[in-house]
Amino acid sequence: MNDPAPTPVPTADAHQGLHSEQGALRGEHPGRAAQPVIKVVDLAWLEFTKPDLDRAETFAHDFGFTTAARTDDTLYLRGALAGTHCLVIRRGPASRFVGPVFQAADAADLDRLARATGHEVRPLTEHGGGRAVDLLDPSGIPVRVVHGVAEQPARPVQQPLVFNTGATAARVNATQRPPRKPAQAERLGHLVLSTRVFHRALDWYLQHLGLIVSDFLYLDGQRDRGPTMAFIRCDRGSEPADHHTLAMHLGPDNGYVHSAYQVADLDALAAGGEYLRERGYRHSWGIGRHIQGSQIFDYWRDPDRFMLEHFTDGDLFDNTLEPGWAAMSASGLAQWGPPASRDFLGTSPSPGMLFQAISALREDNEIDRTRLLGLMKALNS
Template sequence: MKLTTPQPARHPKPTTKASALAYLIFDRPDLAKAEHFLNDFGLQTVSRGEALVLLRGTGASHFCYVVRKAPKSRFVGFGLQVDNRADLDALSKLPGASGVERSLLPGGGDVVRLTDPSGFRVDAIWGQAPAGTLAHRAPLAFNSIDTAVRINGTQRPPEHAPEIIRLGHVVLELADYQRTCAWYTQHFGFIPSDVQVLPDGSPAVAFMRLDLGDNPSDHHTLALAQGFAAAYSHSAYEVVDADAVGMGQRILRDKGWTHAWGIGRHILGSQIFDYWQDPWGDKHEHYCDGDLFTAGVPAGVHTVSREAMAQWGPTMPRSFTKPRFTLASIVALLRNLRSSPDLTLSKLRTLAKLFA
């Protein structure tokens, strides 16, 4: 199987190389309702005001989730950490970029605000003050057939929301696929780990990791999927072990939240996963045991299908990728069919046959 398009592909001399996914930004009309779901999901509130709620995991980050008060619910964008002040200077010279500004969020630091070709906001952040970690339970000791590590003991994971350790990745849907992939590989040094393609060889999903050189990086920090309009697909949050994933399902089900898909293990990335919807239908994933790659590993190319998304567990339900048709999304579909070189009626029919 071969790609028939230039992107996704790593760039030989990127403007910068992002080193971490720092935070996500959402607009919500009801901050209390948003916070309620996120606390049940396992994120901890850092600060709460009339216009802004910040939440974090137990890892060394001041916050990883920003909720802004707004009339309409939407995903705004995300922050990427860079390691040098010179990176901000280089990014500030890109078309449409802000100047280098001081961040007013916890931890401070300097930030450049950009907009990717699909309209998502991307903050490049440098120089945040160090953040402390919070306590979380240790992974449960696991008796395997070859190694018994727990003798005269039992397994009793705590019955509460799973402790989120950190924000792991975000997945976006795009109409203008090639240009957006190129923007992230060129300006933030993202490396394609695996690409899923349609029968004609055109990419449907690109799983992209950070270029950390010889240091291992998550199989994907950013995943981009061909769609008919720019949209948030889901975000993922690492927990300590599979029991935390399972306890998360129990707690969220008991609290009355809407389940989306899981529990299972992905093929690409290998994570044990479980997906839940927030009050606005946006999907959030608990995961553990993801793959880690160094920079030298080449990209894999695979045929896309619903069945190719999991090694075990339920097949991805059609509701997971069913688009939300509103007047605005229909207008965007018609506009993108005229303007995007990546979107055709034939491709839409193929995607609908596979996923809708």
């Protein structure tokens, strides 16, 4: 079997006015591995456990998913676009995030990844079939890479509205009345994780899965210590990919922060949010437009307090763009919209938060007093 071709040297430098105000300084992290083991092409799905599958399915339908399959103890949820299911929820004693599942480009990539990591390729015997390699990232989060999972055909999609703009009259003798109904989830867009070992985890994903960085964030006054957040995309060569498929930030806890699902347009997002509000679900933050990624966003909590995002109109980059660099701050999360809420930022004081901070400071990781104070300052700036 031939070794993978060398990673192309990035040629584009388009940070000004695009996604970040700065590029890298000499000697800073390049944002990609020179010779990654494989290059995954997308997220396939996310896995959770929850004790109440009926409640999980009700929220899922209200949020905009449809049920792809269900057994006595497992729920498979999908978006409207063609592809694999995007969420798997298994019945369990407690609500918890299990881990992400990434899509390999071909079967040979699974074999290559298995050899490089000392793991085995195994068949998947549940809904969709396929083959998988199961790994563990440096944060202790299970990561699965799959290939050959049966894809489901596209469903009829929610159509974007037609707009009259400026001197262009595209809609005549017709009113605009977007229905108040679930915003149809088209696909899984990205996952955000928190980790106490940010640099180790970052390098692991770049090296093993071939992901590349779109943007780095660093703590004000601590840039010399390296980044503390990365927005990471798939390397599909000249084919554009989402600005980030995975985002990670340094924090006092390890695990899930939120996941994001694409919808048709702003009206679908807003009307879908009103639908969720009327059914008593908890709103976290939005509506606004992000800076890194540019997408219009709206964040919600499910009944188990997991955060999910509706988004539309996100950036797409090919593999020629180099990473942008910017200082981390709460005010730097959005171009417009309400200030980031305490719920979204996770800064509401609680005994659990205090315990996590104390625990992180006592362990061997990348959290120290200076880092922790810098994070607190960034989240309140």
